Amino acid sequence: MQNFFQEFGSGRHMVLSTSLHDHVTSRMMSVIQMDGLFWFQTDRHFRKYRQLAENPRVALCADNIQIEGLCREAGRPLDNAAFAALYRARFPSSFGRYTHLSGELLFAVTPVYLERWLYRDGEPYLEQFLLDSRQYRLSPYCGG
Template sequence: MKFSIDKNLTFEQAVDILFEKLENWKIMALASCVDNYPMVRNVSCLFYDQKIYFKTDKNFRKTQQLFQNPHVALCWSGVQVEGICENKGLVIDEPDRRFEKLYKKYLWGSYNKYSHEDSEILIEVTPKFVEIWDTSSDNYAYQIFIHFDTKEIEVKQYDQN
């Protein structure tokens, strides 16, 4: 049996794999919970500086939930990110307006339709733990676990034959 993924990845290589999979943007499922009441919804995410960003209206139910409990999970196609979110203020107040420029570039329809300058806030998610499911080039399933606080990773082969 041959397994084509390097089980001795460095932390930096594992993080590179994470952000290569996510590319520039994705629609991700965002899970949050307050008072034992979980919610999940899709958000349009952008990725830069090894963080995840999305915008939301500061008056939405999900946003109020994030203010009460900043622990979140995001998921897209075999990539699960657990992290801590932070309100970075109004999207238009970001110093270099990087999010706004990237959102306009990659998500023009949403940008054009849902940009409310006076209520749209930027949420930054700092990853704490990531689990990536994938298949190697020789068709073996595997997982990569990335622990951001300790900078440790584990590559675990799922298939045994």
């Protein structure tokens, strides 16, 4: 797990998927990884806020990484100094445009499932972390 978080880095752009009443939506977000959680900010007037308020189950995706987790509201972005510093360093343009706005709220995603593709000696492997059951799997891709 520690290798995963280290390789992931402090942040990246990821697709956030949310759903409500069997309607799924996705959008690109600027995501910070801090202390094993995935953090982002958004405006409380957006549709994704309503979806998150009623259904905390989310998915994040970037490159060959998929994360499923539970999302919770965590106050205002500027009230979390560690988040604000990382967000400013990693996404200076978004920080300058949005973080100070009165409608911006901070969210934290606790991962329950992580998967990514790894390649060893040119061979593909699926790495899975099932965090709720504390299981780890590394499986070679066998084709289908």
